Amino acid sequence: MGCTSILVPILIDERDYDKDCDRDKDLKRNMTLPEKHSRSGLTLIEVMLALSILGIGLFVLVAGTAQGLAVVRAARLYDHAHGLLGRIEAEHPIRSEDIRPGVERGAFGYEHRDFSWEREIDYVGDEEDRLFVVTTRVIWSRRGRRGFEEVVTYRHLPEEEEE
Numbered sequence: 001m002g003c004t005s006i007l008v009p010i011l012i013d014e015r016d017y018d019k020d021c022d023r024d025k026d027l028k029r030n031m032t033l034p035e036k037h038s039r040s041g042l043t044l045i046e047v048m049l050a051l052s053i054l055g056i057g058l059f060v061l062v063a064g065t066a067q068g069l070a071v072v073r074a075a076r077l078y079d080h081a082h083g084l085l086g087r088i089e090a091e092h093p094i095r096s097e098d099i100r101p102g103v104e105r106g107a108f109g110y111e112h113r114d115f116s117w118e119r120e121i122d123y124v125g126d127e128e129d130r131l132f133v134v135t136t137r138v139i140w141s142r143r144g145r146r147g148f149e150e151v152v153t154y155r156h157l158p159e160e161e162e163e
Contacts, residue, residue, distance in 0.1 A: 074147075081115065081138040081149035084108060088117050088136055096157055099132055115140045130157045 042050075092106070105118045117138050124131040137150040 077140060077142065077147060078149055080112075081140060081147075084112065084115055084117065084138045085136060085149065085151055088119070088138070092119070094119075094121075094134060094155065096155075099134075099155060099157060101132075114142055124154065130159065131155075132157070 087108070088106075092104070099121060101122050103118060103120045105116065107113075107116045115138055117136070119137075120135045122133055122135075123129075124133050132155045134153045134155055135150055136153075137148050139146065139148045141147075
């Protein structure tokens with residue numbers, strides 16, 4: 001026996017067809033393709049790069065701070081030495097009758113035990129010109145490093161008039 005097909009017309013209500021189409025559209029809209037494994041977190045390279053940038057930044061910050069503190073310390077020493085130069089001029093003034101070439105040295109006592117001073121007087125040009133250069137220097141030593149601050153002045157002694 002042979003197989004025969006029979007086509008039977010089916011009547012579909014138009015309202016039902018629209019509902020089925022809307023349902024199919026909703027299904028398609030809500031269907032998503034299975035996603036690949038989603039990534040959460042950072043890779044090892046990203047972490048290493050972030051840590052190296054952070055390390056470089058911290059190194060620069062610490063080095064800059066250390067340099068700034070060293071400058072402040074040096075400025076404080078020079079300022080202190082400048083004040084001591086004024087003290088030398090007040091305690092050991094150069095009088096015209098005492099001026100002659102040579103070197104004079106001294107210390108400031110216990111409160112300034114890291115500091116000492118020296119004054120050097122020498123002729124400029126010929127002795128007959130009576131022009132002197134006076135170099136007053138404050139010297140200090142801190143942590144094995146020596147430093148100094150000096151003031152150089154010129155003094156002219158006029159010839160004494162004979163009476």
